[in-house]
Amino acid sequence: MKKIILHGIIASALASVVGIVYQVIYQSALDCDFSKVINPISISMACIVGCLLISLGYILLSKFNLGKFKGWLNSLISILSFASIIGPIGTTLPLDINNPELFVGLIAPLHLLPALAFFTISSFFKYE
Amino acid sequence: MAILFTSFIWYNNTEWSISEDYSIKFKSDNPSGVFTSFKGKIIFAPDHLESSSFNLIVDVKSINTGNGIKNKHALSKNWFDEKRFPEITFTSSQFEQSGSGFSVIGTMTIHGVPKVMSIPFTFKDNTFKSNFKIDRTDFNVGSTKGMSSKAATKLDIEVSVPVSKI
Numbered sequence: 001m002k003k004i005i006l007h008g009i010i011a012s013a014l015a016s017v018v019g020i021v022y023q024v025i026y027q028s029a030l031d032c033d034f035s036k037v038i039n040p041i042s043i044s045m046a047c048i049v050g051c052l053l054i055s056l057g058y059i060l061l062s063k064f065n066l067g068k069f070k071g072w073l074n075s076l077i078s079i080l081s082f083a084s085i086i087g088p089i090g091t092t093l094p095l096d097i098n099n100p101e102l103f104v105g106l107i108a109p110l111h112l113l114p115a116l117a118f119f120t121i122s123s124f125f126k127y128e
Numbered sequence: 129m130a131i132l133f134t135s136f137i138w139y140n141n142t143e144w145s146i147s148e149d150y151s152i153k154f155k156s157d158n159p160s161g162v163f164t165s166f167k168g169k170i171i172f173a174p175d176h177l178e179s180s181s182f183n184l185i186v187d188v189k190s191i192n193t194g195n196g197i198k199n200k201h202a203l204s205k206n207w208f209d210e211k212r213f214p215e216i217t218f219t220s221s222q223f224e225q226s227g228s229g230f231s232v233i234g235t236m237t238i239h240g241v242p243k244v245m246s247i248p249f250t251f252k253d254n255t256f257k258s259n260f261k262i263d264r265t266d267f268n269v270g271s272t273k274g275m276s277s278k279a280a281t282k283l284d285i286e287v288s289v290p291v292s293k294i
Contacts, residue, residue, distance in 0.1 A: 092194035095153070095162045101196025 001059055007125040008055030008118065015047035015117035016040075019110050032102045036094060043110060050081075050114030062127065074119070081115045141179060144170040144254075144291035151288045152186060154262075156280030159198060163216075165190030170291060174230070174251060177223035182232060186216040207270045213240045218247075238267035249287075256289040 020040045027033060057073050060066075088107040093100045152163040165187035172180040188210045191202050203210040220234035221244075229250040236245045243266055249258035263282050270276045 089197065090195070092160075092198075095160075095192055095194050097194070098164075098192070099196070100192065100194055101199060103196060 001062065003125055003127045004055050004058045004062065005052075007058075007121065007127075008051040009048075011054070011118040011121055012044075012048040012051035012114065014121065015051060015113040016044040018117070019043040019047055019113050022109060023106065026106050030099075030102055030105075032099045032106075034093075034097060034103055034106060036097060037103075038107065038110075046110070047114050047117070051118055054114060054118045058127075077115050077118075081112050084111045141171055142173045143294045144172060145294050146170065147290040147292060149290055151286070153286040155284040155286065156282065158279060159193045159202075161191060161193035161198075161202075163187070163190050164192055166289075168218075170256075170289075172223075172251065172256075177225065177230070180220070180223050182218060182220040182234065184218040188214055188216060206276070208239055213238075236262075236267075238262075238264075239269045241267040243267065254291055254293075256287070256291065258285070258287040260285050 020043055023038065023040070023043060027035075054077055057077065058070075061070060061073060085104075085108045088111070089104055091103070093103060097103075146166065146168065150166055152166055154161055154163075163186045166184070167187075168182065168184035170182055170184075172182070188208045189203065191199055191208070193199055193202060202208055205211075215237075217237045218234055219237075220232045222233040224231050224233070226248060229248055231246050231248045233244065233246045235242050236247075237243075245260075247258055247260050249256055251257075261282050262285055264270055264279075265272060265281050270279055272281060
């Protein structure tokens with residue numbers, strides 16, 4: 001269980017760093033500013049929550065000895081990550097934020113980062 | 129005498145320049161938003177309404193609903209048809225004192241459809257403020273069928289235009 005939590009923590013740190021770097025590059029390249037609704041702290045918090053939720057799924061599989069369903073869990077995580085992009089697409093931003101059409105391009109990849117980071121480093125963590 | 133005459137002319141034609149911190153908001157359950165580009169010529173003297181005039185232009189492309197997809201949709205043929213009708217204009221024809229404020233009668237043109245409207249407003253501390261309603265169907269903006277029926281037909285308009293004397 002400790003290994004799974006450590007996996008989640010390291011994945012969330014990795015996802016946070018990548019997310020923050022992506023936000024900085026995206027906003028400077030496209031000359032937009034969404035800092036009122038998304039900032040390094042909110043990115044980090046979202047990555048931590050996302051990765052720990054994935055860890056929780058793995059812990060439950062481990063606890064109930066359901067290792068054979070790992071593939072299904074991974075599929076569910078991927079599907080939910082993609083599905084969660086629908087939220088930002090429909091979001092109405094504060095009206096003083098210009099170029100809201102660029103918001104989805106910033107937020108969509110960020111929604112995939114927790115799963116991507118978790119799966120990327122999963123081969124470094126061996127647990128049943 | 130010449131000085132008196134000159135000052136009379138000046139007072140009768142007080143022209144105001146629009147400050148940058150103006151706001152033009154439209155509100156309803158769905159949609160709400162702002163127009164961020166606005167220009168025009170404002171000549172207004174509270175005591176000389178007969179010589180006052182508004183010629184105002186709103187850039188349709190500057191609409192912001194807070195959602196990129198909605199913005200794009202608002203500019204499409206189904207709604208404002210921004211390519212054919214890039215501007216919303218208002219040209220005054222008459223001013224009236226009404227209660228503690230004023231009202232201006234003029235022609236509002238949206239989506240190429242002109243409509244004579246009476247718009248109430250106040251003028252305090254060098255700021256024009258107005259709240260009024262617009263029915264989008266009067267200007268053939270969008271329809272009331274299909275998905276468009278979810279968009280409110282009557283929208284509250286809130287205008288605040290700080291000005292300074294030219």
